[in-house]
Amino acid sequence: MSPFLRIGLSNYDSGPYLPSQGEVINPYCAVMVKEAVESENGQVYVQKKPTMYPPWNSTFDAHINNGRVMHIVVKDKSAEMVSETTVELKVLAERCKKSNGKTEIWLELKPQGRMLMNARYFLEISDAKDLSDCETEGFFSLHQRRGAIKQAKIHDVKCHEFTATFFPQPTFCSVCHEFVWGLNKQGYQCRQCNAAIHKKCIDKVIAKCTGSAINSRETMFHKERFKIDMPHRFKVYNYKSPTFCEHCGTLLWGLARQGLKCDACGMNVHHKCQTKVANLCGVNQKLMAEALAMIESTQQARCQRDTEQISRDGPLEIGFPVPVKEVTPLQALPASTTGKKESDLGEQPQEQEEHQVQLKLTIEDFVLHKMLGKGSFGKVFLAELKSTDQYFAVKALKKDVVLMDDDVECTMVEKRVLSLAWEHPFLTHVFCTFQTKENLFFVMEYLNGGDLMFHIQSCHKFDLPRATFYAAEIICGLQFLHSKGIIYRDLKLDNVLLDNEGHIKIADFGMCKENMFGDAKTSTFCGTPDYIAPEVGTCWCLEDSWNLTC
Numbered sequence: 001m002s003p004f005l006r007i008g009l010s011n012y013d014s015g016p017y018l019p020s021q022g023e024v025i026n027p028y029c030a031v032m033v034k035e036a037v038e039s040e041n042g043q044v045y046v047q048k049k050p051t052m053y054p055p056w057n058s059t060f061d062a063h064i065n066n067g068r069v070m071h072i073v074v075k076d077k078s079a080e081m082v083s084e085t086t087v088e089l090k091v092l093a094e095r096c097k098k099s100n101g102k103t104e105i106w107l108e109l110k111p112q113g114r115m116l117m118n119a120r121y122f123l124e125i126s127d128a129k130d131l132s133d134c135e136t137e138g139f140f141s142l143h144q145r146r147g148a149i150k151q152a153k154i155h156d157v158k159c160h161e162f163t164a165t166f167f168p169q170p171t172f173c174s175v176c177h178e179f180v181w182g183l184n185k186q187g188y189q190c191r192q193c194n195a196a197i198h199k200k201c202i203d204k205v206i207a208k209c210t211g212s213a214i215n216s217r218e219t220m221f222h223k224e225r226f227k228i229d230m231p232h233r234f235k236v237y238n239y240k241s242p243t244f245c246e247h248c249g250t251l252l253w254g255l256a257r258q259g260l261k262c263d264a265c266g267m268n269v270h271h272k273c274q275t276k277v278a279n280l281c282g283v284n285q286k287l288m289a290e291a292l293a294m295i296e297s298t299q300q301a302r303c304q305r306d307t308e309q310i311s312r313d314g315p316l317e318i319g320f321p322v323p324v325k326e327v328t329p330l331q332a333l334p335a336s337t338t339g340k341k342e343s344d345l346g347e348q349p350q351e352q353e354e355h356q357v358q359l360k361l362t363i364e365d366f367v368l369h370k371m372l373g374k375g376s377f378g379k380v381f382l383a384e385l386k387s388t389d390q391y392f393a394v395k396a397l398k399k400d401v402v403l404m405d406d407d408v409e410c411t412m413v414e415k416r417v418l419s420l421a422w423e424h425p426f427l428t429h430v431f432c433t434f435q436t437k438e439n440l441f442f443v444m445e446y447l448n449g450g451d452l453m454f455h456i457q458s459c460h461k462f463d464l465p466r467a468t469f470y471a472a473e474i475i476c477g478l479q480f481l482h483s484k485g486i487i488y489r490d491l492k493l494d495n496v497l498l499d500n501e502g503h504i505k506i507a508d509f510g511m512c513k514e515n516m517f518g519d520a521k522t523s524t525f526c527g528t529p530d531y532i533a534p535e536v537g538t539c540w541c542l543e544d545s546w547n548l549t550c
Contacts, residue, residue: 003123005093008059011116012074014082026077028053029115031060036067045069061122064093074109078463083109087117096121155188157202159209160195162188167196171249175201175285180249189248193276196249204289207278230281234274237261247273361385361432363441366394378439382446392431395442402440410510411440417486417509418442426477428497428507447505449498456493470496473504485517 012027031052034045054060062070073084085107096103102120109115155162164185171180173187174195180187189196192211206228236257243252245259247269252258259270265282366383373380378397385392402411421427431443452470456462462470474496481488490511497505
């Protein structure tokens with residue numbers, strides 16, 4: 001084993017901060033160990049191990065190899081880089097050898113600031129045997145793996161932290177209520193709520209862990225629509241025969257008042273397990289999990305069938321009864337991509353007399369790579385136009401669903417607004433529309449920057465310049481729609497996308513309302529519940545303003 005350094009970082013001094021940067025709030029450091037690699041362009045440094053984020057006044061180990069450097073980056077609360085520096089581990093090791101095996105230095109950071117670093121030079125026991133006493137005097141040596149430990153594998157299911165556990169006494173599964181058989185680590189037990197289950201029943205757990213679900217990031221950011229909340233009605237009970245707890249699976253000990261029994265479903269638990277039992281009174285978890293699995297498999301089969309149906313269907317002529325403004329053609333695409341083109345489309349306005357070449361596209365002209373998302377009306381696919389490297393987002397709507405929900409007018413409004421979006425840079429653009437026997441298709445620009453909901457979950461909070469930038473572009477887009485007599489009515493983080501340059505694009509115009517000029521008001525209760533304004537149904541322009549500030 002090669003010698004290594006045990007390094008600790010502390011006492012960060014930002015120095016006189018610049019007015020443009022402001023004071024550094026809650027700084028932390030990121031450490032990247034890089035290796036020197038020879039390439040065609042010379043020597044480059046490549047990071048082969050994950051980035052470390054050591055807390056202040058803690059230590060970490062770094063082995064000393066030729067060409068290995070340590071890149072330290074100091075960041076603030078908003079994850080923005082404040083300063084950085086690079087240290088060669090071999091030079092640091094030589095300095096430790098000259099200082100009796102340890103050293104303490106101030107690292108000068110760029111563009112400003114400094115950091116106190118402590119380092120100790122260690123030898124593995126195999127290395128120490130090859131050196132004389134005078135060579136190892138003052139150095140530190142460790143035996144083999146330096147106290148390495150192997151933690152039990154944790155299975156995260158519904159916020160439970162299940163680990164393989166050996167049960168020293170007879171135990172029953174809290175899901176199927178059958179005996180947990182085995183000799184060594186018979187089943188799983190949650191480290192938070194002590195629920196015991198079979199290993200085979202881990203996929204049938206439907207209740208969230210009562211010990212960690214409230215404080216879980218997953219619960220805060222990804223709320224599930226499916227929810228069961230039926231509390232038990234426990235009362236103290238005297239058991240006349242041996243009875244097992246239906247939560248942790250162990251025996252209820254005692255001669256009297258051994259545990260609690262639910263008056264409604266008859267569940268038996270320990271006194272200590274009462275606060276950890278999920279609110280599933282009268283629910284058979286095993287049967288419920290099987291039913292949910294059957295529903296999920298049915299939905300997956302339907303999704304696969306819909307994808308195959310979309311790929312098979314041919315084109316049909318668009319024939320909506322309502323006159324619609326023509327969509328801007330695919331002018332940026334080469335005319336030879338599909339072989340289907342028209343060169344004589346009639347007379348153009350006086351200021352633009354030249355003839356334009358329009359493409360007649362069908363679903364057969366696209367390669368559907370994957371599904372980007374789905375909603376109440378249909379799905380959005382990532383599609384590639386054949387014989388080109390151009391990608392689009394193809395939105396597919398089911399005609400029967402549109403007719404069943406009486407949303408024909410909403411679909412037509414979305415088409416007209418998308419056509420109008422070509423006049424503004426901060427609205428999602430549509431390139432063309434077509435239909436098949438069962439589906440309607442909108443071919444829109446593919447925005448690969450993600451939505452604002454994804455970005456705010458990643459950094460938890462936008463800094464002021466970033467939030468101001470997004471808000472300014474959103475306001476420009478809304479003002480354009482308002483100037484055309486259109487109210488958006490569904491502004492939320494999920495509907496604001498980013499393009500590859502970081503500019504915003506407002507998407508999903510299905511909730512828009514047209515011809516809202518003057519004192520005209522709406523009377524439809526619509527939108528997303530978390531963002532609905534109190535002015536819904538009474539004032540048209542204030543609703544978008546409310547959603548913007550939510």
